[in-house]
Amino acid sequence: MSETSTLDRVLVLELVRVTEAGAIAASSLTGRGDEKAADQAAVDAIRTQLNGLDIDGLIVIGEGERDEAPMLYIGEKVGKGGTHIDIALDPLEGTTITAKAMPNALAVVAFGEGGTMLRAPDVYMDKIAVGGGYQDGIVDLDKTPAENLQAVADAKGVPVSELCACVLDRPRHAELIAAIRDAGASIQLIGDGDIAGVMAATDPDVTGVDIYFGSGGAPEGVLAAAALRCIGGQIQGRLLFRNDDERARARKWGIEDLNRKYDTIDMVSGDVIFAATGVTDGSMLEGVRLTADGYSTETLVMRAGSKTIRTVRTEHRNGR
Secondary structure, eight states: OOOOOOOHHHHHHHHHHHHHHHHHHHTTTTTSSSSHHHHHHHHHHHHHHHHSSSEEEEEEESSOTTTOOOOOTTTTSSSSSSSEEEEEEEEEEOHHHHHHOOOOOEEEEEEEEOOBBBBOOOEEEEEEEEEESOOOOOTTTSSHHHHHHHHHHHHTTTTTGGGHHHHHHHOGHHHHHHHHHTOOEEEEESSSHHHHHHHHOOOOOHHHOOEEEEEEEEHHHHHHHHHHHHHHHHHEEEHHHHSSHHHHHHTTTOOOTTTTTTEHHHHOOOOOEEOOOOOOOOOOOOEEEEEEEEEEEEEEETTTTTTEEEEEEEEOOOOO
């Protein structure tokens, strides 16, 4: 982390406003069965908020490349001008979750110092993550699930049978799920939202999750790394490629070692501010609630440089 951060503490509250706007916009479509409309509502609201800030913002993790997304695409500039910052975002992590009114949908944005965030292509990433308080390198992608579970159990002073792993419920994870259960741990399967899944591993006393395993989106891996830089914890990731087109996409963003194993610092190396506002109720945050004259929101906002973690509850009174 740089000794003198270019991120102003004022941006912490500004970022809260950004994710709050996205969450409120998406919440109006909770349970409506329209994933695209919910995502678009969050995108529109977040982009409007970002363009009102005094920043020279560059989207490095966004809604896709220029030819795939009209707004908040990778490479888009946002803001009115000012300090150059990298922006990683998932306007609505859990579009399906929102459409079905299920738990743990979030509006997520991270601000980083310019040039400090991995430009991750829109491909899969194999991931493993744990919370804080462990020695560096306690988990490793190149070890078996049983070896990683035993290392965490030993560090906690408990048997593996007392551990719970979080895994995305996907057919591709059938062997992983079997290996975790064979090792003796329990599993919390989630249908979507692997940023929330990684974050859950940082507070096992609340969430019941000790470790995160499995493959999900590479952009979400960078956002999870941003959260872990602030909240504590470790993540490792390795990009997964299904075809030559995806390999070419990685090289386009300057990635030459396609088999590289990234750790937290490789993905987010500088000061970073991370904010997530609940859209639907989850294990760590309440979702947007209707009130008599507006909405209430709950946001987790953190900064690596100051090592601060805040939960912000806001009443938005608009005379509804």
